[in-house]
Amino acid sequence: METIQKAIEVKGLTKRFGAFTAVRAISFDVAQGEIFGFLGANGAGKTTAMRMLCGLLTPSGGQATVAGFDVYRQPDDIKRHIGYMSQRFSLYEDLTPLENIFFYGGIYGLDRPALKRKADALIAKLQLEKEAHTAVRSLPLGWRQKLSFSVALLHEPAIVFLDEPTGGVDPITRRQFWEMIYETAEAGATVFVTTHYMDEAEYCQRLSIMVDGEIRALGTPQEIKAELEQDSIDGVFQVLARGTSTR
Amino acid sequence: MAAIHIEGLRKTYDGGKVEALRGLSLHIDSGELFGLIGPDGAGKTSLLRILATLLLPEAGSARIGEWDAVNDYTLIRRNVGYMPGRFSLYQDLTVRENLAFFASVFKTRIEDNYELIRDIFVQLEPFQDRRAGALSGGMKQKLALSCALIHRPKVLLLDEPTTGVDAVSRREFWDMLHHIRRQGITVVVSTPYMNEANRCDRVALMQDGQLLAVDTPAGVVAGFRQPLWALGSARLYPLLLALRRHPQTGSVHPFGENLHLMLKPGERPDLAPILAELSEQGFTDLSAQRIEPEIEDCFMALMAGGPAAAPGAHFTHLPTA
Numbered sequence: 001m002e003t004i005q006k007a008i009e010v011k012g013l014t015k016r017f018g019a020f021t022a023v024r025a026i027s028f029d030v031a032q033g034e035i036f037g038f039l040g041a042n043g044a045g046k047t048t049a050m051r052m053l054c055g056l057l058t059p060s061g062g063q064a065t066v067a068g069f070d071v072y073r074q075p076d077d078i079k080r081h082i083g084y085m086s087q088r089f090s091l092y093e094d095l096t097p098l099e100n101i102f103f104y105g106g107i108y109g110l111d112r113p114a115l116k117r118k119a120d121a122l123i124a125k126l127q128l129e130k131e132a133h134t135a136v137r138s139l140p141l142g143w144r145q146k147l148s149f150s151v152a153l154l155h156e157p158a159i160v161f162l163d164e165p166t167g168g169v170d171p172i173t174r175r176q177f178w179e180m181i182y183e184t185a186e187a188g189a190t191v192f193v194t195t196h197y198m199d200e201a202e203y204c205q206r207l208s209i210m211v212d213g214e215i216r217a218l219g220t221p222q223e224i225k226a227e228l229e230q231d232s233i234d235g236v237f238q239v240l241a242r243g244t245s246t247r
Numbered sequence: 248m249a250a251i252h253i254e255g256l257r258k259t260y261d262g263g264k265v266e267a268l269r270g271l272s273l274h275i276d277s278g279e280l281f282g283l284i285g286p287d288g289a290g291k292t293s294l295l296r297i298l299a300t301l302l303l304p305e306a307g308s309a310r311i312g313e314w315d316a317v318n319d320y321t322l323i324r325r326n327v328g329y330m331p332g333r334f335s336l337y338q339d340l341t342v343r344e345n346l347a348f349f350a351s352v353f354k355t356r357i358e359d360n361y362e363l364i365r366d367i368f369v370q371l372e373p374f375q376d377r378r379a380g381a382l383s384g385g386m387k388q389k390l391a392l393s394c395a396l397i398h399r400p401k402v403l404l405l406d407e408p409t410t411g412v413d414a415v416s417r418r419e420f421w422d423m424l425h426h427i428r429r430q431g432i433t434v435v436v437s438t439p440y441m442n443e444a445n446r447c448d449r450v451a452l453m454q455d456g457q458l459l460a461v462d463t464p465a466g467v468v469a470g471f472r473q474p475l476w477a478l479g480s481a482r483l484y485p486l487l488l489a490l491r492r493h494p495q496t497g498s499v500h501p502f503g504e505n506l507h508l509m510l511k512p513g514e515r516p517d518l519a520p521i522l523a524e525l526s527e528q529g530f531t532d533l534s535a536q537r538i539e540p541e542i543e544d545c546f547m548a549l550m551a552g553g554p555a556a557a558p559g560a561h562f563t564h565l566p567t568a
Contacts, residue, residue, distance in 0.1 A: 170289075
């Protein structure tokens with residue numbers, strides 16, 4: 001395992017807000033090309049941890065590198081080398097799919113001919129030809145989320161952070177979205193994803209589960225289930241987050 | 248107590264371009280805990296807002312008890328509690344002030360109906376003087392529920408109360424809804440989480456402004472007549488691609504740690520030859536088991552073959568097509 005290149009390395013990472021410790025000395029690694037699920041209850045510290053890893057928030061202690069860059073000293077390099085897609089907002093709803101692609105491509109400094117090629121390929125892949133010139137607002141949520149994910153990958157980042165990407169998406173489109181995640185990981189990118197769908201947790205290669213600012217479980221879904229003697233990640237989650245069994 | 252009767256309900260937006268409800272008919276019994284199950288864009292919010300008299304239908308009718316949602320809106324508002332999907336309390340009033348405000352609007356007092364909300368509100372009592380805007384997500388939700396119940400409504404309408412909420416808090420919220428139903432209140436709740444259907448007395452599966460099915464959760468599952476298998480392997484994604492190429496595959500979907508496989512209609516329900524082929528292709532660690540479908544299996548099958556496949560079909564490029 002030592003030879004595998006690490007996309008994310010976190011050691012003792014901590015964030016305090018005044019007297020409150022939101023993230024308490026968490027440690028984990030994510031390998032390049034891995035699909036890593038970052039789970040936790042609401043208020044467990046997931047968002048704070050993610051913001052530190054994306055270079056948006058300076059930690060109070062500990063160490064972390066993302067795509068080889070240090071979260072304290074090189075937050076701007078991190079931002080250039082990651083993609084990010086959030087639960088609700090990632091696209092400009094008044095702009096068309098094509099306009100969004102050109103806007104984000106421009107921000108990441110992609111040159112015009114390359115961007116044009118990518119935009120055409122993307123619109124074709126997502127079967128958005130008919131909707132390429134209508135405002136994103138009028139697209140079904142599942143389509144918006146797939147487009148949003150693709151836009152987050154435009155600059156070919158080493159790592160993409162997905163924050164609850166499938167909330168409210170219909171069950172078939174939700175699964176198509178996960179196939180896009182698999183394709184992305186097969187192509188070599190690292191996927192760091194949060195979700196409240198416990199079946200999706202099982203699709204991840206490895207998981208961590210945060211409770212009260214700490215990582216309480218870390219490993220493959222199989223390892224975690226075996227360790228806590230549960231037959232599903234939902235069961236694991238209920239035990240860890242509230243100390244109650246599901247049955 | 249009041250039953251809800253909906254007949255031929257239609258609603259469009261954007262000058263008719265978006266059909267939110269396509270002539271929907273539905274009956275909800277008095278005292279039921281009824282679930283509207285479906286993804287974003289199914290029409291759940293439009294239906295709940297019409298019932299709450301906050302939106303006018305273009306055609307059809309909705310009645311709560313004897314009251315018509317258009318003509319008797321003042322009576323309905325007095326007897327219905329509504330918790331919208333977005334947090335809509337006064338952020339700069341305290342917990343106590345919000346509750347007192349809603350009680351006074353409905354010409355009642357907190358003390359009069361405190362019994363009904365006690366189990367929920369007791370968890371908020373330590374934060375009574377905190378502004379609502381400064382509460383955590385879970386606490387906001389409990390306050391919103393308390394405010395929707397403070398006038399002891401006959402019907403409680405909840406729009407996606409568990410969206411974006413973690414799996415443990417979701418379970419607790421459903422426990423609260425069962426508690427409310429036991430007080431004789433009819434509860435209509437919408438959710439995009441398919442497995443929450445099992446917490447309802449009856450459900451309507453919704454997609455594209457239409458009903459795919461209306462039944463008890465067990466009845467929905469019983470309506471799924473095709474044999475279904477769960478297949479496992481350490482190489483799940485390659486297995487998915489291999490099965491999708493197989494000529495006998497009707498549909499195959501990832502489902503937690505397994506794949507759920509349905510053969511084409513008319514195929515003999517015998518997986519042995521397919522498993523042997525897969526084994527030759529290098530899938531030597533296969534497990535396969537006949538299983539009972541879950542609500543989500545039913546929903547996907549209905550989406551693919553049901554009424555939703557007609558007008559909105561280009562929104563669901565089916566992986567197996």
